[in-house]
Amino acid sequence: MRKELVISAKRDQVQLALLENQRLVELHQDSQDESLKVGDIILGRVKKVMPGMNAAFIDIGGPRDAFLHYTDMGPLFTTYAYYMHGILSGKHKDYNLERLKVQENMDKEGKIEDVLKPKQILPFQVYKEPISTKGPRMTTEVSIAGRYLILTPFSNQVGVSRKVANETERKRLKRLIESLKPKNFGVIVRTNAQGKKSSELHQDLESLLKKWRTAIAKVHNAKPRTVIHSELDKTTTTIRDMLNSSFNAVITDNETIYNSLVEYIGDFAELDTNILRHHRGERPIFDQFGVTKQIKNLFGHTVTFAKGPYLVLDHTEAMHVVDVNSGGKVAMQGDQETNALAVNTDAADEIARQLRLRDLGGIIIIDFIDMRAKDNKKFIYDRMRDLLKLDNATTTVLPLSKFNLMQITRQRVRPQVEIKTVEQCPACNGTGKIEASILVTDRIEDAIEQRTESDSIHLKVHPYIHAWFTKGLFSERYKLSKRLGKRISIDAVENLPLNKFEFVD
Known part of the structure; x- marks a missing residue:
């Protein structure tokens, strides 16, 4: 199977398309906004405790309060709350949990009002992003994800992904991590860790422990609603979780992302930088690789x-x-x-x-x-x-x-990907009537003539209009270029309506 990752970057959004044998199977979108992401840890204040729901609403500063259910607090919540109270008050300064006094586990059938009080301040982690009219769902079972491992503070358990099927490899990974991890830290071994050396896993573990210490160091002086640990943007996390040696190509049209990928892939021996390509063609990258058409169809x-x-x-x-x-x-x-x-x-x-x-x-x-x-x-x-x-x-x-x-x-973690494929016609605005399509070429020529400030013109048009202008030995573009004394470049863009065109400045 041929696997390709195509990354399109625009001013306000990054889209990642996973192709298997040129068929679109996954589409990820990363909006460049300041909203909370899954994995972010924020210092929140308990706003309401709801005994009837066995849940609480948490003020994290968003437009909607976050939701915390009793079952999302985990059996080690009493230890977590005890430790965080010490950090907030300044009594605890041991970020490594080595000397942590572990409290009795919380009752699975207990009541939230017995362990959580209104106005109580604690770090909470985003477990699910806001969906529809619901605010984000939170947890106090904090975890920090890396490429090979997931760090789970306040636990001593080591787990291995179920997708690691080989029993010998499962035992090797578990034994290795148990020898590396510090006391009172649990670890989940991810599928990507299969076959990795001790040094690689140790490096990933140390990186996660550093992130934990950095986040907890912020808690003492932080005010409620402050983000103390921010997960990487979705583009980076998707690449981190998805990319492996089975990929044949990774293509992007953004130079910054391309350079980041070169640096990122260079850190991992199983990945070859030769799979990277920087798309510099005139056609949009999703048009070039057939992604746009598949999105419209699917x-x-x-x-x-x-x-x-x-x-x-x-x-x-x-x-x-x-x-x-x-x-x-x-x-x-x-x-x-x-x-x-x-x-x-x-x-x-x-x-x-x-x-x-x-x-x-x-x-x-x-x-x-x-x-x-x-x-x-x-x-x-x-x-x-x-x-x-x-x-x-x-x-x-x-x-x-x-x-x-x-x-x-x-599993629902983020809102579903929604792309409107049926929309009001931009040409007629829903009236069902448009200017005669034969006149669009005249309008384009008039617009080019009016652009007197430059000797070079670059515009985007519908593929049919592009063909009309560019086909033939003495094409209409050639004739127009000779008549006006201007260099004219025309790109075909599938997303443009037949009677619309855009100049590229």
Whole structure:
């Protein structure tokens, strides 16, 4: 399988597209704003304790209060609260937790009002970003992620990712980390750590411990609503978590990101800087690699697959619903059961792709085409489970019910990726009438003539208009350039409407 990461950077947003055999399977967006991100640690103040919900609302300075449930506080909360109280008051100055007095574990069935009080100040970590009308969800089970390891203070447990399947390697990693980690710090070993040397893991661990000490050093003098540890921007974290030796190419159109990647990849022996490319072409990078067209095809209300069948995707506050339709494949050869199995098999492939692509989380209900045979139902269930093993998010899949419904839960950490593919026509503003398209070339020529301040003109147009201007030995661009005595460059941009054009200054 050929894997490519294409990174498009604009003034206010960075988009990362993961391609597998040139098929778009993941799309990540990083807005350049100041909003909190998953992993950020902020000094918050308890605003309300809600015994009926066994939860509390935390003031972190955002437009909506954050939410903390009792189960997200963890069994070691009493130790955490005791230590943080000492840090805030100045009594504790041991950031390494070596001499920490561990308190009794919190009762799993306990009540939040017994351990958390209004106006209490503590560091809280963003566990889930704000979704819809809900504020961010917080936790006090603090963790700091690196490339190979995740540091979990106040715990002594060492865990290894389930995706590390080799039992010998699991034991090696666990034994190694247990010998390296300091007291009262837990560690989760990530999948990327497979085959890594002790020196590489130790370096990552030391980096995480330094981040912890830096964050805790800020707590004593910090005021409520202060961010004491900020996770890397989403672009960097996505690259850190995703990039490995299986990638064939990483392409970006931004020089700053390219230079950062050269430096980043150079630090890891398993990665080859030869996979990096800096796109300097005139066409936008997403157009060049076919990403724009795939986005338009894959983010609509309906998604066609396998040249006929299609999915209908609907979203509610509680769940996502996917309906599988056979479309033009009703006339396939064979009986109804065989046809249904063929369509459902292709649908399972596309649905697994859509879950990753749109980052759908929560409850997903899939209405497959009716099948009677138990073996066929089990085949679709097994196939979906195998496909979702490629997904980094945690998923749970249930077998098809007697109504041919499949239930999936998928870890929801961030809001789903939403891209509007149906919009009001920018040319007619929804009226259904536009200026005669034949006149657009006249308007372009008039606009070029009016730009007298420069002898060089660079503009972007729709691909059809680009073809009209540039095709032929003595093209219209050539004639216009000779007549006006100007150097004229024209780029084709798929996102532009037919009757729109833009000058590049």
